[in-house]
Amino acid sequence: MKPNAKVLFIGLDGLEPELALEMCEAGELPVLQSLREKGVWGMNASTPGFGDGAIWSSVMTGVNPAKHGRYFYHQLKTGTYQTYFFKEDTDFKHEPMWAEFSRAGKRVAVIDMFHAPLTKGLNGIQIADWLTHDREDVPRSWPPELIKTVIDRYGDDPFGGQADAPGRKTVDYIELYERILDRVETKAEMSCAYLDQGPWDLFMTVFADAHDLGHQCWHMHDPSHPQYDAQLFDEIGDPVKQTYIRIDRGVGRLIEKAGPGATVIVLGGLGMESGYTANFIMDQILRRLESPPGAQGLTYVDKLKEIYRTVAPRAVRKRLGRLGQRSEQKMLVSDRHDRKCFFVPNNDNCGAVRINRVGREPEGKVDPSDLDAYVDELTKDLKDIVNLETGESLVKEVVRVSEHCAGDHLDDLPDLLVEWNRPKPIRKIGSPKIGEIEAEYPGNRTGDHTKRMLLVACGPGIEPAGQIFNTSVTDIGPTIGALLGVTTQDMDGKVILELAATQ
Structure with missing residues (x-):
């Protein structure tokens, strides 16, 4: 039978x-x-x-992300500073x-x-x-x-x-x-x-x-x-x-x-x-790394988000979930124009970094000839950050995506993925370049x-x-x-x- x-x-x-x-x-x-x-x-x-x-x-699909084109439900639209919500039925690049x-x-x-x-x-x-x-x-x-x-x-x-x-x-x-x-x-x-x-x-x-x-x-x-x-x-x-x-x-x-x-x-x-993560302060980290010493790395977007979390009831925040994300991303677009790199949405296991590259982004700041040196310096700066409550490095590894993925849609992916070292909660971090940052995880997930x-x-x-x-x-x-x-x-x-x- x-x-x-x-x-x-x-x-x-x-x-x-x-x-x-x-x-x-x-x-x-x-x-x-x-x-x-x-x-x-x-x-x-x-x-x-x-x-x-x-x-x-x-x-x-049987292929790596640079061929199927999906890394998260909320991705950067290549050639812009805007993000979009990935649609399974239409946006995959491989069957x-x-x-x-x-x-x-x-x-x-x-x-x-x-x-x-x-x-x-x-x-x-x-x-x-x-x-x-x-x-x-x-x-x-x-x-x-x-x-x-x-x-x-x-x-x-x-x-x-x-x-x-x-x-x-x-x-x-x-x-x-x-x-x-x-x-x-x-x-x-x-x-x-x-x-x-x-x-x-x-x-x-x-x-x-x-x-x-x-x-x-x-x-x-x-x-x-x-x-x-x-x-x-x-x-x-x-x-x-x-x-x-x-x-x-x-x-x-x-x-x-x-x-x-x-x-x-x-x-x-x-x-x-x-589920411990530093994604919620990742962009602040990146801003401080390219700002003058003592800068807070906060934008009006961060300040609005803090007011929103403080004032809006949780039930309202839940109902407005994706609407809030869309509004936040629109406000971030102008900020990204002037940056050497910026955080893009990703799973909490890793912070995702997009380099504002000349010839790819509309107002690129990092020339391709300087890319390797820039990535090496950024990697060192990120690995210098310490979880001040544990004394351990905040970053386990910085993955250069192009070394692991190949395909026509490589530019649809982040350039770097920053893997967090997270045996304990991440609430207070610091390094000589960024100073100290103290913040509480705003999400409700306890596992990741x-x-x-x-x-x-x-x-x-x-x-x-x-x-x-x-x-x-x-x-x-x-x-x-x-x-x-x-x-x-x-x-x-x-x-x-x-x-x-x-x-």
Whole structure:
């Protein structure tokens, strides 16, 4: 009997690999541990410095960010000083893997692939922005009528596509946790129902629950976090671990429904840790580095933001979220004209820097012939900054994006990614050049991403070889292609031979 899916891909968005492996060894994630024992597993390499939006986009396209063009939901518009909101359905510069497989005659199902474009005319089905993290558009599908059927039967996202909420109290966190557990069950139930409509050549589904819960509730897991509540932990346990356990059960249901003979690929990440960042003061740092000694590095934009946070109620700030971001960015445009470099929006794991380069920016200040020397000096200045509460360097690494990415859309990306050294909160920093800066993180997320990703695979032809090495997120597309008998075109990755050597 044929399996319901030849290849079953399960994404565990936001899963922390080190915690998951620890739980596997402790017997708390029996399904994932069984896959590890019967097949192979490894820690997938991701492009240094980039966040989840860029990395999952590389997973689904098989190419690096300089080819697919996405690094964040809010990006700089090349050739201007303005930013825009990236639209998944229109702004990607490279198609997702399933479009190529569909053209090759393969029957595919894609459910909530993280920040994925909707592919019309697909030989199969696709659900986009249903039960996902930070919904970028309305829930939609191919064929178009499918999404109504799904929502009528299984309901919509209990968070309306956005789990962030300022000012949560203990009872709110408990409610969030309970809704997350219910959402895991809903995704598993729905995915099993559509697996039953096989056979599929490729069935892809993604659980976003570790991502949402990790951002909102990491302080309920990590005893070292300043907001950790031991009494609450005694009452409800560890919500992060319990969510991983519930997801593991969902993975087991999907594998059982796929049937014997399916090749199962599970990809988890980007991981999570306590969410400390200096992004909220990054532009102030950069201004001070190019200002006369003693300058505060603050603009009228910063002062307006502080007044806004002080005066506007949290509920109002939540409703005005993106409107506020748009207004802020408009005010920043004039400031960027006169700078040598400036901060651009990015995930909290790294500060993103754009160099105001002659010949690329409208009013460039750094000549290409001086670029290397300028970057070297800026890197040294950034690494001289210290977290004054810990005595440690604030900056772990400064990544020059052009050394890790290549493609026609390299100029759509930041020039530098400043990786924060963040074992403790970042509240008071200083260096000889910038003086001291003291500020409190204005956000409500308590967990943020690591750069770790976990790959686990099991199936026909996959020998139980244990841990494998030297795999990349861009290898997923070519490897699935090989399993389906499709030689992929224009992808950066290679076939992972331990998964597809006999195909």
